[in-house]
Amino acid sequence: MFGTSGIRGTVGEGVTATLALEVGRAVASEGYETVVLGRDVRESGTMFADAVAAGLRECGANVVDVGLESTPTIARSIAPLEADAGIVVTASHNPATDNGLKLWTPSGQAFGPAKRDAIERRIREKAADPVDWDELGTRRDCDVREHHAEQIVDAVSLERTPPVVVDVGNGAGGITPAVLDDLGCHVRTLNGQPDGSFPGRPSEPNAETLETLAALVETTDAELGIAHDGDADRTMAVDETGTFVPKDTLLALFARAAVETRDEKTVRVAAPVDTSLAVDDAVAAVDASVTRTRVGDVYVAERTIEDAVVFGGEPSGAWIWPSETRCPDGPLAAAKLVELVASHGPLSELVAEIDQYPIRRTSIEVDNEDDIVATARSRVENRYDEVDTLDGVRVETDEGWFLIRASGTEPLVRITAEARTGTAADRVFEEATAIVERAVEEASAAT
Numbered sequence: 001m002f003g004t005s006g007i008r009g010t011v012g013e014g015v016t017a018t019l020a021l022e023v024g025r026a027v028a029s030e031g032y033e034t035v036v037l038g039r040d041v042r043e044s045g046t047m048f049a050d051a052v053a054a055g056l057r058e059c060g061a062n063v064v065d066v067g068l069e070s071t072p073t074i075a076r077s078i079a080p081l082e083a084d085a086g087i088v089v090t091a092s093h094n095p096a097t098d099n100g101l102k103l104w105t106p107s108g109q110a111f112g113p114a115k116r117d118a119i120e121r122r123i124r125e126k127a128a129d130p131v132d133w134d135e136l137g138t139r140r141d142c143d144v145r146e147h148h149a150e151q152i153v154d155a156v157s158l159e160r161t162p163p164v165v166v167d168v169g170n171g172a173g174g175i176t177p178a179v180l181d182d183l184g185c186h187v188r189t190l191n192g193q194p195d196g197s198f199p200g201r202p203s204e205p206n207a208e209t210l211e212t213l214a215a216l217v218e219t220t221d222a223e224l225g226i227a228h229d230g231d232a233d234r235t236m237a238v239d240e241t242g243t244f245v246p247k248d249t250l251l252a253l254f255a256r257a258a259v260e261t262r263d264e265k266t267v268r269v270a271a272p273v274d275t276s277l278a279v280d281d282a283v284a285a286v287d288a289s290v291t292r293t294r295v296g297d298v299y300v301a302e303r304t305i306e307d308a309v310v311f312g313g314e315p316s317g318a319w320i321w322p323s324e325t326r327c328p329d330g331p332l333a334a335a336k337l338v339e340l341v342a343s344h345g346p347l348s349e350l351v352a353e354i355d356q357y358p359i360r361r362t363s364i365e366v367d368n369e370d371d372i373v374a375t376a377r378s379r380v381e382n383r384y385d386e387v388d389t390l391d392g393v394r395v396e397t398d399e400g401w402f403l404i405r406a407s408g409t410e411p412l413v414r415i416t417a418e419a420r421t422g423t424a425a426d427r428v429f430e431e432a433t434a435i436v437e438r439a440v441e442e443a444s445a446a447t
Contacts, residue, residue, distance in 0.1 A: 001123070002116040003408055005296060008091050008100035011044045015091075015099050017051040023087070023101055024055020025128035026119045028137065032084040036104075036144075038066040038074035039089035040172040040231040042196035044099045048089045052101070056087075057137035058130050066144045068194065070172045070232035071102060072329035076151060077144035079106040090172075093204035093229035096197045108325035110298040149179050152332050155324055156339040161185045162223035164338055167213040169203060170195040173232030176331040180338060190216065203230040205317065207244040210236065218242025224347045226334045233297075234317030235333035239347035247315035248276035252354045254319055254333070255279060257340055258311035259288040270303035270312035270320075272296070273394045274403050274416050278355050279313075294391035295405070301326040357400075359418045360429035364436055368443060369406035369413050375439035376404045376413075395432075399424040402432035 001007060007023070009015040027035060035056050039045035045068070053063045064081055066074055071088045078086040086104035094100070103111040103119070111119070122128060131137075152175075161184040166177045170191045177187045190213055191200030201209045205227035217225040217238050225238040237245045245253075255269040267288045271279055272295045280290045291309065293299040297318035304312040304322035312320040318328035321336070341347050366372050377393045386396035392405025392414075400419025407414055413436055417429035 001120050005092060005298065006100055006102035006110070008094055008098055010097050011099050015048070015101075017047055020048040020051035020089070020101065021055040022123045022128070023119065024052040024061075025059050025130075026055075026122035027085060027087065027103070028056045028059030028061035029122055029127065029129040030118055032061055034062045034064065034081070034083040036064045036066060036074060036078050036081055036083045036086040037089075038069045038086075040071070040091075040196075041068060041170065041194040042089075042091065042096065042099050042230070045089045045196065048099060048101070052087055052089065053139055055128075057139060059128055059137075060131040060135055061137045063137060063139040064142050065139055066142050068172060069145060070175055070228075070331060072108075072233055072325065072327050072331060073145055073148040073175060075104040075108045075327035076148050076325050076329070077142075078104060078108070080147055081142065081144070088231065090231040092231050093234060095203060104327065108327035109301045110327070112298060112302060145175055148331070149175060149182065151324065152179050152335050153182060155321070155332060156183070156335045158183055158185075158339055158342045160342050162338055162341050163221050164188075165190060165213060165217050165220070165222045165225040166334065167201070167205070167210065167225065167227040168192045169205060169228055169230065170198050170200050171203065171228055171230040171232055173228035173330055176226065176228065176232065176334045179331060179335060183335065183338070185338060188216065188220070188222065198230065205229055205234065205236040210238060210244060214238045214242040214244060224337065224341055226337065228330045228334075229317070232330040233328040235319060235330040235337070236317050237337055237347070239351060241348050243348065245347065245351055246356060247317065248278050249351055249354045249356060251275065251313040251315055251319075252279045252282035253340065253350055254313055254336065255311050256282045256286055257336070258321065259283055259286045262310050264308065266308055267310045268306075268308050270300050270309050272300065272314055273388065273391050273405075275315060276359060277357055277400070277418055277420065282354055292388065292390060292394070296408075297328050301328075357418055357420050358422045358425040359416065360425050361414070361416050362433065363407070363412040363414050364440065366411060366413055366440060366443075369411055371443060372413050372436065372439045373404055373406045375442060376435050379435055379439070397428055397431070400428045402428050404432060404436055
């Protein structure tokens with residue numbers, strides 16, 4: 001039911017009003033007495049929010065309804081509202097056909113495996129605890145955007161105010177251009193009208209979907225362009241020339257900047273096992289290191305609990321400053337990037353300071369992805385010295401690294417390889433692919 005980022009699926013199939021009702025019941029039955037509830041721009045969001053609220057109230061929880069807001073706005077309102085949890089109705093960067101539910105703790109951190117399992121168990125076992133008619137929970141409305149905006153403004157200090165273009169993507173991230181305007185920036189907005197059909201561009205911001213943003217930045221005086229996904233927990237960027245900033249490069253820039261502002265002698269940044277060596281090199285240059293996590297921003301957030309971790313990031317566009325919140329905060333990331341450009345110069349020059357190494361990726365469709373990865377693991381553990389099995393199998397070689405892991409959503413085995421030269425990356429990639437292909441052959445022979 002739960003993936004690494006909550007529940008997601010096609011409306012009416014994987015995600016239904018019945019499921020939303022059951023999640024609300026389960027959350028309240030687990031003892032969360034006050035729950036903040038919000039949603040993104042999708043047409044089905046109101047229906048699902050009503051269903052969640054009904055389930056919560058039926059089992060005695062009070063609902064604070066903050067309406068249509070970005071996911072980080074909602075997640076960061078839980079503690080100030082003295083609530084016990086938060087539920088966001090969103091499918092994040094997924095297409096308009098989808099919707100879902102994300103569950104949050106007062107720290108801004110998403111529900112981890114133990115909390116998710118408890119909710120799922122209640123639903124599976126139909127173990128909701130409805131209350132009597134005179135003990136039903138209440139539901140009240142609350143405006144939380146101003147509080148989030150104040151938190152962002154307080155978290156940055158601009159030496160000057162670069163002009164910027166913000167592509168909201170018809171999503172819930174309207175707070176970003178408003179905050180940047182409050183900070184004194186000249187802001188142009190693209191796809192600013194909330195629309196759950198995402199008419200301006202697909203919800204996920206990447207090099208292919210941000211062509212209009214890139215063109216506008218290139219032809220104006222804007223010093224950077226910023227883009228969000230549907231619920232604005234992700235942030236991507238283009239530089240002043242209209243060039244998309246590679247995801248790992250943006251991670252490296254944020255990580256390096258976070259490290260440079262700390263006085264501690266030993267600091268680390270958290271990043272998933274599929275993150276580029278460019279991040280390791282960038283933070284090593286400022287006497288820090290990378291601590292690897294499983295793939296998924298929830299696992300990155302968990303690692304930021306450690307005192308020495310000053311930043312966490314996932315190349316998907318989820319950026320976490322634990323001193324502010326453990327929720328990936330797209331609007332905060334936007335302001336942090338503007339601050340970086342204001343103090344350190346053109347974004348294109350900052351990007352040029354980060355090494356970019358060739359990465360090879362592929363996916364192999366299989367019937368039993370977990371078994372294939374287990375077979376691959378047994379092979380590599382007997383062959384290589386540096387093997388990490390935190391999430392799939394990650395192997396360090398003399399030339400680079402490769403990762404073999406099962407997809408969390410599809411019947412696929414994903415292979416990633418990286419080295420510091422193209423030829424070496426090809427060799428490492430071919431090595432990893434051969435291991436998976438042999439594992440597939442063994443599985444076929446066994447059946």
